[in-house]
Amino acid sequence: METQATHRPLNAPETTPSAVELHGVTRVYGTRTAAVRALDNVDVGFPAGSWTAVMGPSGSGKSTLLHCAAGLERVSSGRVVVAGQDITDASDAELTRLRRTVLGFVFQSFNLIGSLTAEQNVAMPLRLAGQRPPRKVVREVLASVGLADRVRHRPGELSGGQQQRVAIARAMVTRPAVLFADEPTGALDTKSARTVLRMLRGMVDTSGQTIVMVTHDPAAAAAADRVVFLGDGRVVDRLDRPTVRLVADRLARWEE
Numbered sequence: 001m002e003t004q005a006t007h008r009p010l011n012a013p014e015t016t017p018s019a020v021e022l023h024g025v026t027r028v029y030g031t032r033t034a035a036v037r038a039l040d041n042v043d044v045g046f047p048a049g050s051w052t053a054v055m056g057p058s059g060s061g062k063s064t065l066l067h068c069a070a071g072l073e074r075v076s077s078g079r080v081v082v083a084g085q086d087i088t089d090a091s092d093a094e095l096t097r098l099r100r101t102v103l104g105f106v107f108q109s110f111n112l113i114g115s116l117t118a119e120q121n122v123a124m125p126l127r128l129a130g131q132r133p134p135r136k137v138v139r140e141v142l143a144s145v146g147l148a149d150r151v152r153h154r155p156g157e158l159s160g161g162q163q164q165r166v167a168i169a170r171a172m173v174t175r176p177a178v179l180f181a182d183e184p185t186g187a188l189d190t191k192s193a194r195t196v197l198r199m200l201r202g203m204v205d206t207s208g209q210t211i212v213m214v215t216h217d218p219a220a221a222a223a224a225d226r227v228v229f230l231g232d233g234r235v236v237d238r239l240d241r242p243t244v245r246l247v248a249d250r251l252a253r254w255e256e
């Protein structure tokens with residue numbers, strides 16, 4: 001039996017404090033006749049300790065929303081608050097510090113350093129933050145994603161699913177308050193995708209971390225706690241406690 005879905009009005013207040021908030025965010029690329037309004041006055045909050053999937057047709061603004069929310073891109077207008085800090089006008093140095101301490105990232109293309117071993121890749125965020133990563137900690141994180149026997153392997157010696165697990169271990173090692181994931185299962189087969197989704201679920205359920213994940217895949221979205229749907233740079237719908245069928249139905253409605 002499917003879980004009962006609730007459909008909250010777009011402007012209804014969140015019941016949980018938000019880990020990430022966008023207030024009236026607009027992002028315009030280009031100028032004058034070539035201007036594209038990738039985000040158009042978006043108000044959205046991502047509740048702390050929960051997992052939100054962001055969906056919508058190609059070009060609807062999903063990646064732009066993720067990049068603006070994570071301070072990877074500046075907004076044209078509006079405000080962005082991450083982990084209680086207004087980052088709208090933060091300096092590049094402040095944004096870098098925030099990304100290294102409070103935020104984690106997982107991308108479809110893994111973005112591992114090919115010349116480094118799995119454990120060196122996982123240790124990298126700690127090194128960048130000026131810490132000397134204890135080997136024990138790094139190995140424990142790799143073991144937690146099922147790669148205890150692959151610590152010395154380089155990305156080219158690992159399958160796609162294993163590489164994405166290294167990328168997740170790398171994102172986990174700093175215990176980020178918020179993890180931003182852009183199509184984390186997009187390049188994976190069904191079984192590896194399920195494993196990755198289980199790991200993300202663990203970060204939310206066990207460690208209380210917050211995940212914001214862009215995906216095209218209803219199965220990935222159904223692993224989240226809620227879905228925010230974008231259309232033409234605006235939030236057009238939301239779904240709590242998604243199931244694959246409910247997500248697919250809702251997508252079909254917005255892609256008509």
Ligand SMILES: Nc1ncnc2c1ncn2[C@@H]1O[C@H](COP(=O)(O)OP(=O)(O)OP(=O)(O)O)[C@@H](O)[C@H]1O
Nearest residue numbers: 029030036038056057058059060061062063064065
């Ligand atoms: N750097 C850029 N310069 C100009 N236009 C851009 C740039 N990045 C994105 N856009 C435009 O902004 C809009 C939103 O793009 P975005 O990548 O956020 O969409 P998306 O929903 O993530 O798409 P997809 O599912 O295809 O990845 C699109 O019309 C896109 O062409």
